[in-house]
Amino acid sequence: MLKYEFDPRILDIRESENENDAEFLIRIPDGSPGLAEMRKVQHHFEDDNDYTDVLFYLYPNHEFKVILQREHYADFLAELMKRKLLRSLEWTD
């Protein structure tokens, strides 16, 4: 299992499962530096040639819904970590 922690001043993450997909609801507070970084994460996954690995849906008030295939779960979290959107990320048993 992957365990992660985030800073609620930068963003808020809620995770749910949906059949074979993982779903994240990510809300970014106004004025948070996380917004620009989150957009970079979005670009990272949208600019490659794999269309359905990680999908982004934008909602008002800087809310991102992210639907991703299970096998890209670690990929996505690692990208968040790289962009300093997570405070920690570690493997637990």
Add this chain to the structure above:
Amino acid sequence: MEMQAYIAIAVFLVIYGLIISEKIHRTIVAMIGGVLMVVLGIVDQESALHHIDFNTLGLLAGMMIIVTVTAETGVFKYVAVRAAKKAGGNPVRILIALSLITAVGSAFLDNVTTILFMVPVTFSITRQLKVSPMPFLITQIISSNVGGTATLIGDPPNIMIGSAVKELTFTAFIYNLAPIAAAIMLVYIPLFIWMYRKQLRTTPELTRSIMELDEKELITDRPLLVKSLSVLGLTILGFFLHQALHLESATVALAGAFLLLLLTGEHSMEHALSKVEWPTIFFFVGLFVLVSGLIETGVIAELAVRAIEMTGGDPVATSMLILWLSAIASAFLDNIPFVATMIPMIQEMGNMGYGNLEPLWWSLALGACLGGNGSLIGASANLIAAGLAGKEGHPIKFVQFLKVGFPLMILSAAMASVYVYFRYLIG
């Protein structure tokens, strides 16, 4: 008709000015210029198409495909490391070896391509030896321009001349230009050693670390290597025989390219085609159309008349004028548009009854190719090397290059003048 000629001249001069200013990418400027010539009704699309030299474009595209596929085998890195080991890890000897490889490589491949292969290897070797990469980069730039002079496919000016003048075959270029290119390299090498001897010191440990490299590990794909080298060999053989086989050079290059893709399979194709330098190809397209506007409105013919009047049609004066004008112009401007303008002018001089055009063609080729060494902006290969070096934190300064390149360029142009005079103009 008069009015159209003035518009054509105005468009041409504005575009030329914009290309020199380098404010906007030269490909965009040249294509806009080409489009303007058609949109303003100076040439129609049909005749513009006839002026685009598709033989040049096909040759360039074909060679770029072959080289891109071949590069994947690691053979270029292998050759460089092997040369460094043969040179005993001694920096000055490595410098000379890499220059010679660049010169020979540039004779048979596009200069820019050759530089693109040599620069990364150079950085990796100089980093290991803890010496400045600058002398290596500068000597390689200069060697690539000299080496490119030697063959029909070595440098864009030669490709354009060879493609416009059917009598000048691949073997004719080698027969006429390779001797002087070899002579110039022979003179340059001792000069290189003398200039950089003191800067290139290293320690025995570092030398040993070069000798311990395993170059065999660099060959990543042996079956591909066999295929690439066979096709490259066949293609060069095709160039030697293209006259006898009644094939043009673009057919030979494209035959080689697609034969290689046939052997390697389709997964290489997408990559190889996207690595062709399309901006360069479209720069050519734009320029050919731009110059066609000057040809169709009679401007080039007018210029040719003036040039003949000025030199009185005397072969020695005309050849020397072309050689030195091309050399100086190519040192500071892009040589491709310059040559694109000069070719129809020399052809026009032929139509007006000027006797033997051959010395003029060789003068143009020598001036335009060798002139590229005159400054950092003299040839695309120079700019590419400077760009790569800058990105790695070793910027090549304009003046720094000029101090070395310009005197060497004048020396080579002087040697070329003597060569042209004695071989073609005496008696």
Add this chain to the structure above:
Amino acid sequence: MEQQAIWAIIIFLAMYALIISEKIHRTIVAMAGAVLMVVLGIIDQETALHHIDFNTLGLLIGMMVIVNVTAETGLFKYMAVEAAKKAKGEPIRIMIVLALITAVCSAFLDNVTTVLLMVPVTFSITRQLRVRPFPFLVTQIIASNVGGTATLIGDPPNIMIGSEVKELTFMAFLQNLAPIAILIMAAYVPLFVLLFRKQLETTPEAKASVLAMDSSELIEDRRLLIKCLTVIGLTLAGFFLHQAFHLESATVALAGAFLLLLLTGEHKMEHALTRVEWTTIFFFVGLFVAVSGLVETGVIAKLASGAMEWTGGEPVASSMLILWLSAIASAFVDNIPFVATMIPLIQEMGQMGVQNLEPLWWSLALGACLGGNGTLIGASANLIVAGLAGKEGHPIRFVEFMKLGFPLMLLSVAMSSIYVYLRYLM
């Protein structure tokens, strides 16, 4: 001369067989065939060059450059999300709206480009709605082939015909082909609804989440968008007026492309030029040269006189033969080489005294474009969508597609036959 004609036919047939077999990439086969024609001395390079239709290539390259730059603005994502919201999140309505967007875009852009822009958006929406992407993808494929029929620049066969036959202007294509393309789409939409209605059920929550989406954030670069839309507008105006300005379509497209690059600056150029589908461009080059071998050795002329004898030069019979032959052939083989062969053949028939070639050209265009819907391999756009869908784990099977595509194709060709007959042959 006879000997050379036989060689040309052998090369051409071998090439065609290899293209159909799909063992080797079609571009490599076509270029190898072209090189053989020149190397064996059937034609020389100079003549071969004259047969390459650079107007077609310039038009394709110019439009691809414009689209590559425009795709970066997020415009297509924006349109799809807006469409989904306008359709109230109802899957069947979204499917129809996306099919209509595909049809309209295909009329003005290359089909392959259009589906490349639509497929990612489709996957994104179907995932959110938790419905199968298959009905969406299939209806888009079919819509792209019908939409592409409507204009000179919509589909490669039309580009090639428009470029070879100077009298057929952009406006002429629109006036003659757009009405029937619209009629066909109008007939298809209810059929699509009928076919897929039951498969597309979703939950109220999924609908609500579609409706709540914020499309305004999708346009990332507003200034770039304005530049792109201005240039696209100017380019389309250029196409409408190209006859009046005495400009050919390639000049218009390339002028638009490099004007856009001038406005956006050079950093876009490298990317836009690399993303042009050079494999397709070289496929065209190879084909034009290979066909030129048949033209120069008189094979095409022979075939034309054969066709004339068969139909007795009678307009109705000739038109119907061309229409149905093109449709059936294009359903199973690539329509580009087929059209490349048919064009000189029809021109040859004109020289042999067929008075009015126009019905023949429209029959060729309709047959070749609409025929693409017959099977999964009928058009490049079909293959591209199938390739992408397979990669994403939703393979489209040959038979599965044919069950829908083939009857729909026959319907559209039947409609076209009536249209051509009533409009040109009565």
